[in-house]
Amino acid sequence: MSNGKVYLVGAGPGDVGLITVKGYRLIGQADVILYDHLMPMELLQLARADAEVISVGKFASKHTMPQERINALLIEKAANNKMVVRLKGGDPFVFGRGGEEVEACAEAGVDFEIVPGITSALSAPTYAGIPPTHRDFTANIAIVTGHRRDEKELEIPNAGTIVFLMGVANIQKIIDSLLKAGFSAQTKIAAVENGTRYNQRVITGTLEHFVQTVREEKLGTPAIFIVGKVVELHEKLNWFGRKPxxxxxxxxxxxxxxxxxxxxxxxVKCVGLEDCSQLDRALERLETFDWLIFTSANGAKYFFERLKCKGLDARSLASMKVAAIGKTTAKRLTAFGIVADLVPEKESSTGLLEKFGALEMMNKKALLPQARVSSAELPDGLAALGATVEQAAVYETVExxxxxxxxxxxxxxxxxxxxxxxxxxxxxxxxxxxxxxxxxxxxxxxxxxxxxxxxxxxxxxxx
Structure with missing residues (x-):
């Protein structure tokens, strides 16, 4: 048996903030990541720079890679003593074929672990302001797949709320099955498209006219359907839809x-400069400055990286005071052992100048590590207060x-x-x-x- 291991991780429904703490940590540790498309792509930014990241597709009815090949790939990578994270949208065991994947691992003698995720069956209704259960409406819920293998009949459970997953292409069959099972044509139904994502859309109606409604609204995937009296609460509880x-x-x-x-x-992203001669000249005479002023967390990052390269550390700043443009920059400075002496409430060059305006700045020398292309507002404003300002480019932004x-x-x-x-x-x-x-x-x-x-x-x- 190899020392490799497969972690089946539920990536959540779409909002990147809904990944579990354990899932978040494992993504950053993995040697190999296999991911579906129905998951927050931002999570891949957590991967190590040297991690192997493999798309295995899995759009609705369109699979880039057959399930059997995915199973084999998990086993193959783990057999090479790799830590493998299999990222699946929602929860891996809720209509995600996760059971089949870990079955294959078990049969191959590959160690595995499952990290549950938040399923869209519960989170999409929540983000639509539709509680799946409510004491005044229903005490039970059923989660049903919207399509069956080999065109089998849909089984409609006896529940106060029914949530259908993967059913957009089968909406006519879902409605027919509900009516056949005895549901009233006036029963409330909602579709939640792109649930929990910024482009979430909610469409409500009744069983009687809903097929026509979703066609007119051009409902897309991924989407879920919620059937039951709780749909009536959407307008009242639609918290997410009201946020800009x-x-x-x-x-x-x-x-x-x-x-x-x-x-x-x-x-844009920030990158260090190849030519640091401007900053290097300033680092040779740090003791001559009265103030060191940071206008961004990136300025702090690249300044201290260069300081370390020159064999120096925070002790070399003992003769000067340090200012930060805002709380984020000030927090970044603490990682380098620096507590800022001046942090304005108003996070801007104007805020800094207001603070410095209350101090005696005549003939004071200020070092300003900043981007290669920066606003002149702060250096010009400090000069107007009588200070001598030396600007040093420490990074640049690239598109x-x-x-x-x-x-x-x-x-x-x-x-x-x-x-x-x-x-x-x-x-x-x-x-x-x-x-x-x-x-x-x-x-x-x-x-x-x-x-x-x-x-x-x-x-x-x-x-």
């Missing part, structure tokens, strides 16, 4: 959850191809830097009329305007 959907193009999307449902599609996003399902867009505005216009053109645009600060707002984007400054989070 916010496209964030830069880093640290977790900082903006107060704005709505975050759709993170980075269009990257973003993951797919349907702008029809976006309500707001947040530009976190001038480079994100430039990249957006290059990729998509102008911001669609139905989307409200925001920028983190005035320099980004000015850059956005240069690219034909009218945007407001993003509102601060209430304390």
């Amino acid at each position: 959907r916010v496209l964030v193009l830069g880093t640290h999307p977790e900082k903006y959850t107060h704005l709505g449902t975050i759709v993170h599609r980075p269009m 990257i191809e973003p993951a797919d996003v349907d702008l029809e399902h976006i309500d707001k867009i947040l530009f976190t830097s001038g480079s994100t505005a430039r990249a957006f216009v290059k990729k998509f053109g102008l911001v669609p009329a139905h989307i409200k645009a925001y920028c983190l600060g005035k320099p980004t707002q000015a850059s956005a305007k240069e690219h034909g984007i009218e945007a407001e400054i993003v509102p601060q989070q209430d304390k």
Whole structure:
């Protein structure tokens, strides 16, 4: 028996935040990852740089790789003493053929473990504001596959709420089976398309007219159907549908959850510079500076990487004070043993200047590690206060191809830097009329305007 092992991991229904803690950890440890398409693709960003990541397809009725080949691949990779994570949408044992995959492992003598996931059968109704069970409506629920092998009849259980999975192509057969089983034509039914994702759509109706309704609405996959009186609660409890959907193009999307449902599609990434001579010259005379000012977590990261390369550490900063543009940057600094002396409440160059304006800055020397292309607002503002500012480029931003996003399902867009505005216009053109645009600060707002984007400054989070 090899030392390899297969972990069958439920990736959850679509919202990347619904992965279990154990599943999250295993993805980052795996030597090999086999994944389906009906799972949050963002999870693959957790994989090690040297991990082998293999798509095995599994769209509705379209399998890139036959199930038998998937089973064989799991065994083959584990036999090579690999830690294998098999990522499956939802829960691997709820209509996911996970049982067949670990059966194959068991028969081959391959060690395995199952990590449950949140099934769409429960999470999609929850995100649609439809509780599958409710004391005033029903005390039981049944989960049924919407299609049967060899065209067998659908078995309709006697339950107050019935959830059908994988049934979009079979909606007529599902309705007919329900009516044949004695359900009233006026029974409530809902379809939840792309459940828990930013582009979730909910369609409600009654059995009598629902086939026509979903055809008119052009219902797509993946989708589930919920049948029962609990569907009546959708309008009242539709919490997710009321949240604005916010496209964030830069880093640290977790900082903006107060704005709505975050759709993170980075269009730029930060990379270190090959030529660090500008910073190196400053590092040779750190003792001459009064202030070290960081305007981003990336600036801190690349500054301290270069400091280490020069054989230095935080002790070399003892003679100066340190400022951070906001809480995220300040938190990043703590990883390097630095507690910022100055952190403005308003996370922007304007916020920093307001703080420095209350200090005596005449003839003070400030070192400003930043991106190669940066706004002049902060250095010019410090100079106006009488400070001598030395700017040192420590990284640059490069454009990257973003993951797919349907702008029809976006309500707001947040530009976190001038480079994100430039990249957006290059990729998509102008911001669609139905989307409200925001920028983190005035320099980004000015850059956005240069690219034909009218945007407001993003509102601060209430304390």
